Amino acid sequence: xxRLALIESEYEKEIFPTKELINHLKENKIKTIALFASIxxxxxxxxxxxxxxxGLEIKITKAKRTNKPLQVLGCDCYSxxxxxxxxxxxxxxxxVGDGMFHPKALLLAQIKTKIKPVLIFNPISExxxxxxxxxxxxxxxxxxxxxxxxxxxxxxxxxxxIKPGQQYFLSAKRLKxxxxxxxxxxxxxxxxxxxxxxxxxxxxIQSWVNTACPRIGTDDIVNFTQPIINxxxxxNPITALExxxxxxx
Amino acid sequence: MYKLELEKVIEEVKxxxxxQVVVQLPDGLKNKSNExxxxxxxxxxxxxxxxxxxxFGACDLPLGLDALNIDLIIQWxxxxxxxxxx
Numbered sequence: 001x002x003r004l005a006l007i008e009s010e011y012e013k014e015i016f017p018t019k020e021l022i023n024h025l026k027e028n029k030i031k032t033i034a035l036f037a038s039i040x041x042x043x044x045x046x047x048x049x050x051x052x053x054x055g056l057e058i059k060i061t062k063a064k065r066t067n068k069p070l071q072v073l074g075c076d077c078y079s080x081x082x083x084x085x086x087x088x089x090x091x092x093x094x095x096v097g098d099g100m101f102h103p104k105a106l107l108l109a110q111i112k113t114k115i116k117p118v119l120i121f122n123p124i125s126e127x128x129x130x131x132x133x134x135x136x137x138x139x140x141x142x143x144x145x146x147x148x149x150x151x152x153x154x155x156x157x158x159x160x161x162i163k164p165g166q167q168y169f170l171s172a173k174r175l176k177x178x179x180x181x182x183x184x185x186x187x188x189x190x191x192x193x194x195x196x197x198x199x200x201x202x203x204x205i206q207s208w209v210n211t212a213c214p215r216i217g218t219d220d221i222v223n224f225t226q227p228i229i230n231x232x233x234x235x236n237p238i239t240a241l242e243x244x245x246x247x248x249x
Numbered sequence: 250m251y252k253l254e255l256e257k258v259i260e261e262v263k264x265x266x267x268x269q270v271v272v273q274l275p276d277g278l279k280n281k282s283n284e285x286x287x288x289x290x291x292x293x294x295x296x297x298x299x300x301x302x303x304x305f306g307a308c309d310l311p312l313g314l315d316a317l318n319i320d321l322i323i324q325w326x327x328x329x330x331x332x333x334x335x
Contacts, residue, residue, distance in 0.1 A: 001315070001320075002314050002315055002319055002320060002321065002322055003265055003267070003320060003321050003322070004310065004321070004322050004323075004324070005258070005261040005265075005321065005322070005323045005324070006307060006323075006324050006325075006327055006328055006329060007253070007254050007257065007258065007323060007324070007325045007326075008252075008254075008326070008327070008328050009251040009252060009253065009254075009275075009278060009325045009326045010251065010252050011250065011251055011252075012250060012251065012252055039326070039327065039328050040251060040326070064331065064333060065330045065331050065332070065333055066328075066330060066331075067328060067329050067330065067331070068328065071328075073306065073330060074306070075306075075308070124250070162312055163308060163309050163310065163312075164308075164310055164312070165306065165307055165308025165309060165310065165330065165332055166308045166309070168335055171335055192312070193302070193303055211335070213305065213308065231335050232335055235335075
């Protein structure tokens with residue numbers, strides 16, 4: 001049997017808030033912060049201490065999938081991905097890390113409500129960046145369009161990956177049965193890494209359901225004309241569409 | 250810039266008495282894979298190989314390596330996560 005060891009690859013340096021960050025928070029009269037980081041930057045004791053010295057209240061939660069408080073994964077992109085609703089209860093969302101994949105999850109997690117901006121502090125370049133609902137606008141529009149198309153489709157393709165951590169074969173089989181009970185045709189497709197360019201080989205499919213990484217159904221969809229929705233939405237597409245329509249974006 | 254924790258890696262290889270190890274690094278660390286392989290082969294009796302493909306997260310582990318008698322996968326950049334029921 002193949003065994004597994006995971007190495008977190010933590011950032012080497014201690015992370016402190018910069019003057020620019022503190023000034024930004026003060027200028028915007030921020031009192032409470034919902035703090036998140038990717039695993040490389042999730043040791044933020046000194047950082048938190050310094051912000052608290054400035055009179056700021058730091059709120060931390062544990063995303064359901066992670067094992068370290070304040071860590072966020074790319075798949076923590078739903079409103080119910082976190083143990084406590086610190087996103088709603090804070091003046092600002094602060095993400096410590098580099099790249100856009102993780103902080104965008106924090107925007108997507110707010111899709112059902114008014115979307116607060118996410119302030120990104122990159123500890124390597126010590127720079128600040130703000131992402132807002134505008135940064136996911138295209139995605140949200142496409143998600144709505146895809147849900148409407150899914151509801152009107154008679155022939156559905158369900159995508160399943162064999163990657164152990166993203167494999168939802170059983171859920172896919174359950175969904176196939178449900179769709180068939182509604183009089184639709186459903187087919188299950190298996191692969192390792194799901195390359196969406198391969199969708200064009202199956203013109204008999206009108207809509208796709210992705211059961212692998214949920215970011216396929218929120219991010220990758222913007223590059224494809226074929227409608228793709230995620231498993232979570234496929235089990236209750238009307239509610240999912242209503243949630244998106246009622247969202248402020 | 251990021252800790253490779255090579256000492257911990259050697260410990261893992263020795264404790265698990267691994268003979269054939271696959272190292273799987275995220276794209277940003279793939280250029281360190283030669284360094285990692287050389288370190289493992291120099292400090293243990295194990296042979297080390299490099300996973301060429303994706304490393305999206307702890308959700309993305311290479312499968313089918315049993316056929317090559319690989320006994321340990323070491324993945325960098327991620328920690329254990331709890332799979333949610335969908």
